[in-house]
Amino acid sequence: MDILDEFDINIIKELEKDGRMAFSAIANNLKISNTMVHQRINRLMEQGIISGIKPVLNEKKIGYDWGTFTGITLKKDQDSAKVIEALKLIPEITECYYITGSFTLYIKMIAKDHEHMRRLLYEKIDSIAGISKTESLIELGCAFKRNISL
Template structure:
């Protein structure tokens, strides 16, 4: 069953979700399998699109980007979501975009160095995107948790 995910795959995922840089030999030890098994199963999960890569988790405030902002975006017409999302993807400060249900059509996470930087991106770039009817902005005061689901 090469295209199915089983309990061992979930164990490997949980270990890598906790530390994406963990060597396969260490993952294998903790999972109770061979490094070759970890390699083969990880490749399978990448081929299935389950694992999309490994990323760094940055503390933006420690490198001078002191603001995390969430934007609830209202569209002029709901059919414009693809066009607006493509425009938002071009903004380097935007790090997450969700096409959503509920009050907002699109929900965005972005980072800025300070309030002036945010204002410039917001006024000069985001508000000029065709299709946006309005935006509600939320400033994060502090992030208290960021994690993946552990499957074991």
């Protein structure tokens, strides 16, 4: 049995167009009942398929012109939980991933300018106990960002 059926997929596609769309509008567009839309969205959220409906901020429009992808090498990989908790306290870090290869963690970070980025890297991240080194790539703009196609 597939996790998502045709109704689920169509509901998700409607939400991708506008996450604030009323359930009744989705129901009307798909020619199904409002109750069915409500039940399906609740189930998709309970299953973790939809993790939330929230605004997507344009970081550059609110003054964050710099972005980096930073690989983090830990002194001991066992310290990852403590390091991640410390990284969560830095609001400019928007994403954090476990990865394979030269680094243990990979983060996406935004800053207002190069001085802000320097302070984040040298004063906040490098001071976290357990971090051995970092290596950053400057982001020059997002070509595209999207959900997986259903």
